[in-house]
Amino acid sequence: MDVDNVEYSTFTGWIDPPTDVRPALDGDLTCDVAVIGGGMGGMATALRLAERGQDVVLLEEKFCGYGASSRSAGQIAGAPGGDLRLLSLFSPKKMPGMVRIAENSARFVEELIETHDIDCDYEANGMVFGAVSFGQMLRVRTQAWIIRRAGGHGKLGTSAELGIPGAFVGGMREGVGGMLNPGKLCRGVRRALLSSSARVFEQTKVTDVRRTGGKAVLATPHGEVRANKVVLATNAYAGEWDITPERLSVPMWIIEAETAPIAPERIAALGWSSRSGVVTQHNIMTNYRLTARNTIVFGVRRLERGQSFPLPEKTADPGLVAELAEAFATTFPSLADVAVERAWGGWIAITSSWLSIAGQIGDNVYYSLACNGHGLAQAPYIGSLIADLIVDGTRPEALDDVWVEKPKFPPFMMMSPLGLRTVWAVDRFNDLFNGSRRRGLRSAARVR
Ligand SMILES: Cc1cc2nc3c(=O)[nH]c(=O)nc-3n(C[C@H](O)[C@H](O)[C@H](O)COP(=O)(O)OP(=O)(O)OC[C@H]3O[C@@H](n4cnc5c(N)ncnc54)[C@H](O)[C@@H]3O)c2cc1C
Incomplete structure (x- = not known):
């Protein structure tokens, strides 16, 4: 694949920044x-x-949709993230809740799109856990069993049965969700928010959060906000204040790349009839998905740990883009001549338990x-459930599944640069082994 003319963006490849960014907070308010x-x-x-x-105020450092949300691969997942085998081993009681949250979340976004009439190219075709080898297929079967045992839904099948490219041995389609353009989704939700009664201040970085006299006081460069209650929705950037619980999460940098447009008949020849997004079953997955503009977005494969706050603005590492392109060409040899057109990345937050979390600090600060x-x-x-908790004064039952009673978090395992490098190396070793095994089987078949 040609990676010589990649456009590296510090935002996202899905959309341009908004042209109507709201003014910063200038003065104090309550x-x-x-x-x-x-x-x-x-x-x-x-x-x-x-x-x-x-009476709600939203403060955003850059503009709404600036962070991971607009930069994501746009897969509305209907199952929890992480290695479900490890999650069910270490947190077996949490599994039904995690599966419930994942499925309900996908339905929630579908409703949000419909209610606010958001044009974001949504295709409700369920993401597929795709296996690139028989070893990965075994892992998929185990994960499907775990999901079903926890009350979730997933359909196992061969690549032909699931309508995914023949490069995959088979996989499991999630029971709910699909894929969309996340930039357009964020833009649509931003539009709905700006038309609501919420007061939105963009270009406004919160530099400190203090609790005093039953109120929370938020400092920004040009004014203070005094609020009865505060919700921290800063995701990977959460570790910036003293108020944040220690080791709440670790920021990780991940990337996506996008091909140049591909002729529809070449896409059709891949056998990708379901158009479902596919994630491989490596320890650190690679994702592949079609877009409404006849391109393929693909990414991740490597996690890079953020070292300190504030998190830097970054572009994707060209070395990793080249590595992803090589894997793409191996997966789709018929498209090896297609160029990579753009690449971008974003910060996600990982917890030591690999579980989504929400909780409370004192009596008036919430985090999700x-x-x-x-x-x-x-x-x-989860954010909408926290809103309900604030309004009703009682915690919605659905929040119990992610609620942390005591905000004390253990040290992270395998999240050091060396640990991450080792996990990456294990994936590459397995690829090599599976590649040579596949080549061996093919030549044995030819000899016969
Ligand atoms: C490359 C990539 C691919 C992904 N793919 C998928 C996918 O396919 N499916 C999926 O479900 N998830 C995916 N994710 C993860 C998903 O995007 C995130 O989990 C989700 O968007 C988090 O949303 P959020 O609102 O919590 O955080 P964000 O979208 O990161 O928003 C946090 C916001 O807080 C603002 N902020 C930070 N600090 C401050 C401050 N001090 N003051 C004011 N504002 C502040 C930031 O500017 C930012 O806009 C992906 C993420 C990335 C980066």
Whole structure:
């Protein structure tokens, strides 16, 4: 694949930044609830609060949709993120809740799209856990069993049965969800938010959060906000204040790349009739998905740990783009001549337990973050539940599944640069082994 003319963006490849960025907060104000962060999580929280009659202010450092939400692969996942075998081993009691949250989150986003008439190219075709080898297929079968045992849905099949490219041995289609253009989704939710009663200040970085005299005081460069309640929806950026619990999450940088447009007949020849997005079953997955503009978006394969706050603005590493392109060409040899047109990346938040979490600090600060790379649907759903908790004064039952009673978090395993490099190396070793085994089987078949 040609990777010589890739456009490297510090935002996303899905859309351009908005042309109507709202002015920064200039002066002091008071409100019932302040939401910090204008990703899908913060916007959905503020929108729900406004719809329920609350006096809500949203503060966003850049513009709503600036963070991971617009940069994601756009897969509305209907199953939890992470290795479900490990999750069910270490947190077996949590599994039914995690599966429930994942499926309900996908339904929540579908409803959000419909209610606000958001044009975001949504295709409800369910994401597929795709196996690139028989070893990975075994893993898929185990994960499907875990999901079903936890009350979830998933359909196992060969690549032909699932309508995914023949490069995959087979896989499992999630029972709910699909794929969309996340940039357009964020833009649509931002439009709904700006038309609501919520007061939205973009270009406004919250530099400190203090609790004093029953109120929370948020400092920004040109004014203070005094709120009765605060929701931290800053995702990977959450570790910036003293108030944040220690080791709440670790920021990780991940990337996506997009091909140049591909002729529809060449896409049809891949046998991708379902158009479902596919994620491989490596320890660190690679995702592949078709877009409405006849391109393929693909990414991840490597995690890079953020070292300190504030998190830097970055572009994708050209070395990793080349590595992803090589894997793409191996997966889709008929498209090896297609160029990579653009690449971008974003910060996600990972928790030590690999579980999505929400909780409370004191009696008036709430947090919801770290859906471990699966937050495009989960962050807004959990945010809307927190909004209900604030308005009703009682915790919705659905929040119990992610609620952390005591905000104490253990140290991270395998999240050091060396640990991440080792996990990457294990994946590459397995690829090599599976590649040579496949080549061996093919030549044995030829000899016979
Ligand atoms: C490359 C990539 C691919 C992904 N693919 C998928 C996918 O296919 N499916 C899926 O479900 N998930 C995916 N994810 C994860 C998903 O995007 C996130 O989990 C989700 O968008 C998190 O939403 P959020 O609102 O919590 O955070 P974000 O969207 O990151 O929003 C946080 C916001 O807070 C703002 N902020 C931070 N600090 C401050 C401050 N001090 N003051 C004011 N504002 C502040 C930021 O500017 C940002 O806009 C992907 C992520 C990336 C990066």
